[in-house]
Amino acid sequence: MTLEWEQVVVDAEDPTALGRWWADALGWVVVNDAPDEYEIRPAPDRLPGLVFVEVHDPRTVKNRLHFDFRPDDRDAEVDRFLALGARRTDIGQGDEHSWVVLVDPEGNEFCVLGPRPS
Structure with a gap:
């Protein structure tokens, strides 16, 4: 198959x-x-x-599925998404992670990851 x-x-x-x-x-x-x-x-x-x-x-809870993106430059990509209209969000991830959680214009969460671990 x-x-x-x-x-x-x-x-x-x-x-x-x-x-x-x-x-x-x-x-x-x-x-x-x-x-x-x-x-x-x-x-x-x-x-x-x-x-x-x-x-x-209407959406009532956090996504059950979300996208993770790993760009060459996390901070530049976060800035680009924010300029397009994304927003930062807190879903309980805390501040000690290498990724940033954003939401699209309808509130769907997605992550912009930091560099791949060596």
């Missing part, structure tokens, strides 16, 4: 706005901009993608 990871589905109040934000943040391309399903990918023919779908239920 062959298994290919196609996409991650992200529930969103405004799929188009959140999908555009993540496309800008990641430098990805839009492959579907239907009103009910907004999909982005690293390149048109590259997987996995992110698909943003509309939900009407």
